[in-house]
Amino acid sequence: MNNPFPTIGAHAPLQRDLAATPPVVRLRxxxxxxxxxxxxxxxxxxxxxxxxxxxxGRSGAGKSTLIRTINGLERIDAGQVEFDGQDITxxxxxxxxxxxxxxxxxxxxxxxxxxxxxxxxxxxxxxIAGEARAARNARVAELLELTGLRDKANAYPSQLSGxxxxxxxxxxxxxxxxxxxxxxEATSALDPETTHSILELLREINRRLGxxxxxxxxxMEVIRAIADRVVVLDxxxxxxxxxxxxxxxxxxxETTKSLLRSLRPSLPAHIAEHLDVAGGAEIVLRxxxxxxxxxxxxxxxxxxxxxxxxxxLHGGIDHVGDQPxxxxxxxxxxxxxxxxxxxxxxxxDKVSGLEVLGYVTDxx
Amino acid sequence: MSPILFNLLLRSIGETVIMTLASGLISLLIGxxxxxxxxxxxxxxxxxxxxxNLALGGLVNAFRSVxxxxxxxxxxxxxxxxxxxxxGTMAAIVPLSIAAIPxxxxxxxxxxxxxxxxxxxxxxxxxxSRWTIxxxxxxxxxLPGLTAGFTVTLVTLIGAxxxxxxxxxxxxxxxxxxxxxxxxxxxVMVAVVAVLIVLVCGMQWVGDHITRRVDHR
Ligand SMILES: Nc1ncnc2c1ncn2[C@@H]1O[C@H](COP(=O)(O)OP(=O)(O)OP(=O)(O)O)[C@@H](O)[C@H]1O
Ligand SMILES: [Mg+2]
Numbered sequence: 120m121n122n123p124f125p126t127i128g129a130h131a132p133l134q135r136d137l138a139a140t141p142p143v144v145r146l147r148x149x150x151x152x153x154x155x156x157x158x159x160x161x162x163x164x165x166x167x168x169x170x171x172x173x174x175x176g177r178s179g180a181g182k183s184t185l186i187r188t189i190n191g192l193e194r195i196d197a198g199q200v201e202f203d204g205q206d207i208t209x210x211x212x213x214x215x216x217x218x219x220x221x222x223x224x225x226x227x228x229x230x231x232x233x234x235x236x237x238x239x240x241x242x243x244x245x246x247i248a249g250e251a252r253a254a255r256n257a258r259v260a261e262l263l264e265l266t267g268l269r270d271k272a273n274a275y276p277s278q279l280s281g282x283x284x285x286x287x288x289x290x291x292x293x294x295x296x297x298x299x300x301x302x303x304e305a306t307s308a309l310d311p312e313t314t315h316s317i318l319e320l321l322r323e324i325n326r327r328l329g330x331x332x333x334x335x336x337x338x339m340e341v342i343r344a345i346a347d348r349v350v351v352l353d354x355x356x357x358x359x360x361x362x363x364x365x366x367x368x369x370x371x372x373e374t375t376k377s378l379l380r381s382l383r384p385s386l387p388a389h390i391a392e393h394l395d396v397a398g399g400a401e402i403v404l405r406x407x408x409x410x411x412x413x414x415x416x417x418x419x420x421x422x423x424x425x426x427x428x429x430x431x432l433h434g435g436i437d438h439v440g441d442q443p444x445x446x447x448x449x450x451x452x453x454x455x456x457x458x459x460x461x462x463x464x465x466x467x468d469k470v471s472g473l474e475v476l477g478y479v480t481d482x483x
Numbered sequence: 484m485s486p487i488l489f490n491l492l493l494r495s496i497g498e499t500v501i502m503t504l505a506s507g508l509i510s511l512l513i514g515x516x517x518x519x520x521x522x523x524x525x526x527x528x529x530x531x532x533x534x535x536n537l538a539l540g541g542l543v544n545a546f547r548s549v550x551x552x553x554x555x556x557x558x559x560x561x562x563x564x565x566x567x568x569x570x571g572t573m574a575a576i577v578p579l580s581i582a583a584i585p586x587x588x589x590x591x592x593x594x595x596x597x598x599x600x601x602x603x604x605x606x607x608x609x610x611x612s613r614w615t616i617x618x619x620x621x622x623x624x625x626l627p628g629l630t631a632g633f634t635v636t637l638v639t640l641i642g643a644x645x646x647x648x649x650x651x652x653x654x655x656x657x658x659x660x661x662x663x664x665x666x667x668x669x670x671v672m673v674a675v676v677a678v679l680i681v682l683v684c685g686m687q688w689v690g691d692h693i694t695r696r697v698d699h700r
Contacts, residue, residue, distance in 0.1 A: 192604065192608060213612070216610040217610060219608055219610035220610035224605070226604075228601055230602050232623065233624060234623040234697070235623070243609060243611075248610070275699040277699055294609075295610075301608075
């Protein structure tokens with residue numbers, strides 16, 4: 120992992136030299152198409168032990184197909200899939216079964232067996248693996264504890280809330296002590312609060328068990344909250360890849376920029392409507408900051424150095440892992456003729472993005 | 484109704500119940516596996532196999548399209564082969580089962596096919612074999628449908644067993660025709676119809692009850 124910023128997902132016991140450890144998953148030039156529709160187009164990537172890798176992309180970009188190739192639920196047309204050093208590319212269904220027992224998977228719609236109780240659902244992977252009942256029960260009890268479902272052991276899935284169902288899904292995925300957890304939109308059917316608690320649980324599992332996680336989501340918030348690294352897919356290709364901080368702070372591809380739009384603040388409409396392109400008493404700027412720039416007293420510096428008092432209209436500083444990143448909408452008085460140039464010069468040196476949005480005459 | 488007739492009625496009820504339950508059980512034991520094979524060999528199934536699917540589907544349809552009364556007569560040689568005679572309660576079980584097996588196989592297949600693909604996918608993701616998926620996922624998940632379908636099969640069998648009575652199978656149908664119809668014993672006719680209604684309602688009630696018990700969806 121070449122992430123210089125120790126984010127929340129990467130925890131102390133795993134901060135050994137990750138470059139030296141072999142990857143949990145390695146895809147090489149993977150291709151897959153469905154009746155002429157290319158779903159995966161020359162995908163190469165590796166997943167390092169203990170990391171949380173996020174996969175984002177628009178609907179139909181190939182995210183689910185990609186994650187499903189990792190545990191062999193989806194066959195590939197060309198390329199190679201390696202799991203824990205083993206080439207699993209050509210394996211047929213029966214040979215894949217022991218591999219899949221070492222890879223947990225959770226789903227958007229939970230996919231719990233309605234005819235089995237919570238405990239039976241969680242114990243199923245162990246039953247399939249042929250574990251004795253006593254050992255199974257002990258492990259199920261551990262997992263019920265871990266996922267906070269102790270009092271639901273004998274309930275049926277239909278008696279649970281969405282968040283509880285996903286906890287059962289997670290417990291089931293962890294039952295056989297997998298090396299890797301795959302998550303396909305696991306929080307997409309949940310409300311924000313429940314999403315938060317599920318993410319907390321995943322992060323805790325990642326930290327405590329050192330479990331490697333690959334997760335798909337269309338919610339950028341999810342990536343920001345728990346992922347270490349992110350891969351952006353578009354039309355079956357990887358268009359961007361890097362640490363979450365780098366990608367979020369300086370997105371390069373158009374796809375990434377548009378996906379991140381939901382996360383980046385924009386000027387509220389009632390202010391934007393009052394902007395004047397020609398000129399006015401105050402100049403309105405959009406300032407993007409990340410890393411060190413975001414740690415500085417940016418507005419105070421402007422006030423002292425320029426002698427002009429900037430007003431914060433909208434926006435603020437957010438965090439990716441422990442790194443600050445943000446967008447500020449600022450109005451700066453520009454009374455004199457040279458002021459505009461002076462203001463721009465001042466900010467240009469310190470921030471990663473600067474845009475003049477217009478002017479306002481009457482403060483709004 | 485005379486005590487003799489009353490005893491006859493009791494015996495007939497017993498015969499009808501035996502015919503229905505025995506052929507019902509046989510249709511369950513053979514029809515359910517057939518239903519499983521039907522969906523497993525279908526396109527996208529766990530053991531996809533077109534030839535087997537088409538052959539079995541055709542066979543099931545062929546048997547289902549033969550009217551029961553014709554099956555009853557056509558199967559007399561087979562019945563004689565299996566039971567030793569073609570007359571009586573035991574003999575009627577053969578054609579009843581053969582009619583009910585494809586009937587239940589189809590109904591079972593409908594329920595089995597309805598199992599959410601996501602569940603099968605989840606089972607695959609935890610390393611389940613195809614047989615395990617059938618045993619742990621497909622059958623348990625469609626249990627409510629399988630039970631409801633079995634109830635319908637039993638109720639249909641009660642009616643069919645009455646028809647089998649016409650060829651000497653005994654049971655309530657036999658009683659109704661010989662006494663109620665041919666000897667104008669209206670009391671017997673009424674009693675038989677009343678008993679049939681109670682039997683059907685009772686079976687349906689028990690079936691519904693079990694279906695609800697196994698349904699955790
Ligand atoms: N089983 C399939 N049969 C045919 N086409 C498929 C199949 N699975 C996926 N595809 C196609 O492959 C492409 C990628 O699909 P995929 O499900 O991987 O997208 P996704 O990124 O997960 O989208 P979403 O965000 O909507 O879940 C799409 O064009 C889809 O229509
Ligand atoms: Mg998807």
